Amino acid sequence: MPWLEWLDRQEDVEAAGHLPYRILEPVPELDYGEPDSPNMLIQGDNLDAIKALMPYYGGQVKCVFIDPPYNTKSAFANYDDNLEHAKWLSMMYPRLELLKQLLAEDGSIWMTIDDNEAHYLKVIADEVFHRGCFIADVAWKRRDGAPNDRKIGSTYDHLLVYAKSKVGNAKKTVAEEKFNLMQRTEKADAQYQLYVEPFGFDERGPFRKVDSTGNAKGGRFVESLIYPVKNPFTGEEVYPRKGRCWVYKREVMEQMVADRRFFWGKDGNAGTPMRKLFKSEAKQGMTAPTIWDDVGLNQHAAREIELIFGEKAVFETPKPEGLMKRILEIATNPGDIVLDSFLGSGTTAAVAHKMKRQWIGIEMGEQAKEHCALRLRKVVDGEQGGVSKDVGWPETGVTVR
Numbered sequence: 001m002p003w004l005e006w007l008d009r010q011e012d013v014e015a016a017g018h019l020p021y022r023i024l025e026p027v028p029e030l031d032y033g034e035p036d037s038p039n040m041l042i043q044g045d046n047l048d049a050i051k052a053l054m055p056y057y058g059g060q061v062k063c064v065f066i067d068p069p070y071n072t073k074s075a076f077a078n079y080d081d082n083l084e085h086a087k088w089l090s091m092m093y094p095r096l097e098l099l100k101q102l103l104a105e106d107g108s109i110w111m112t113i114d115d116n117e118a119h120y121l122k123v124i125a126d127e128v129f130h131r132g133c134f135i136a137d138v139a140w141k142r143r144d145g146a147p148n149d150r151k152i153g154s155t156y157d158h159l160l161v162y163a164k165s166k167v168g169n170a171k172k173t174v175a176e177e178k179f180n181l182m183q184r185t186e187k188a189d190a191q192y193q194l195y196v197e198p199f200g201f202d203e204r205g206p207f208r209k210v211d212s213t214g215n216a217k218g219g220r221f222v223e224s225l226i227y228p229v230k231n232p233f234t235g236e237e238v239y240p241r242k243g244r245c246w247v248y249k250r251e252v253m254e255q256m257v258a259d260r261r262f263f264w265g266k267d268g269n270a271g272t273p274m275r276k277l278f279k280s281e282a283k284q285g286m287t288a289p290t291i292w293d294d295v296g297l298n299q300h301a302a303r304e305i306e307l308i309f310g311e312k313a314v315f316e317t318p319k320p321e322g323l324m325k326r327i328l329e330i331a332t333n334p335g336d337i338v339l340d341s342f343l344g345s346g347t348t349a350a351v352a353h354k355m356k357r358q359w360i361g362i363e364m365g366e367q368a369k370e371h372c373a374l375r376l377r378k379v380v381d382g383e384q385g386g387v388s389k390d391v392g393w394p395e396t397g398v399t400v401r
């Protein structure tokens with residue numbers, strides 16, 4: 001398999017294996033909430049911290065989310081984002097290796113990144129996690145308009161998703177098999193409507209109109225599925241359009257017509273009936289698309305932070321809570337362990353806590369105390385910003401075991 005070369009590559013590939021184990025030291029005066037809560041906020045370099053966690057959490061973490069420095073060549077208030085390109089790769093490679101070891105067999109890792117390093121990260125992640133374990137590159141829309149100082153400017157970040165493992169030639173990875181469907185969006189729900197039919201409205205409620213025919217392109221063209229169907233309103237016999245066939249066998253189709261499961265138009269004289277997919281019978285969730293433009297922008301995240309900390313732009317690159325909610329909804333269930341080793345202002349831990357997941361957050365900067373600890377204390381006390389209302393986080397707060 002081809003791989004990426006950079007200065008020190010060999011040392012970096014071996015680095016994770018040579019790293020000595022460090023011990024985590026508790027800081028009791030920073031404890032808050034339920035005394036035996038397994039949730040953990042760690043201040044320190046994540047390479048040492050992940051290694052220290054290995055004996056206890058190796059193979060147990062269901063979801064890793066990381067939002068590493070993007071290497072944008074900026075000096076942010078809370079951290080420097082300015083590594084030489086090869087040094088950035090040297091920083092990432094051993095961390096990815098160790099994060100993989102923390103993941104459960106059905107676990108997944110989600111990584112946000114922008115165009116500065118996205119494609120290099122993809123190549124080293126392909127090497128560490130294997131190409132077969134790549135699940136998706138989600139485009140998260142982070143701003144409404146392109147930056148003014150460019151002629152063409154990016155409005156999205158990449159969210160690379162990998163599974164820990166895949167069995168043989170299975171179509172899906174183990175993680176994806178276990179993923180939850182995404183919560184239905186308002187836009188998706190709006191496709192279900194009440195339509196007038198010759199007899200009025202269908203008492204089964206709103207439905208979406210779905211094609212009742214298939215074509216040769218999708219490999220669904222079957223000669224025996226071309227037969228006449230009687231329109232129950234006009235008595236006329238109709239056939240599928242040229243080059244197409246019905247998608248049901250004759251007996252099934254006739255039964256469905258009798259059961260009024262086809263929409264023949266407002267006046268009942270449509271040439272081809274559409275199948276009614278009732279909202280009440282549709283899947284509870286939906287397949288997540290790879291463009292996410294409905295989970296909040298950077299500016300929303302900045303506002304969430306401002307509401308929590310009361311100062312404008314106190315943390316420059318937070319992620320919106322809605323983005324984390326979407327990820328945790330798909331990749332985890334209550335009680336699962338979630339880990340973020342570039343915790344920043346603490347978004348992942350805050351959302352995981354509100355969604356009753358167990359969490360571990362690692363941050364090396366002073367923001368571990370100044371932002372994360374403070375933010376999580378507010379969450380424990382029932383903070384009502386971000387996704388709190390959506391997930392039913394009570395104003396009285398609840399700690400998680």
Ligand SMILES: C[S@@+](CC[C@H](N)C(=O)[O-])C[C@H]1O[C@@H](n2cnc3c(N)ncnc32)[C@H](O)[C@@H]1O
Pocket residue numbers: 044045046047067068069070078079315317318319320341342343344345346347348362363364365367
């Ligand atoms: C982009 S920010 C994360 C923002 C976060 N997702 C949020 O919503 O607030 C990256 C963070 O990673 C931290 N960081 C960078 N290198 C680190 C390392 N080696 N160990 C631990 N934290 C690190 C930085 O201090 C910074 O706070």
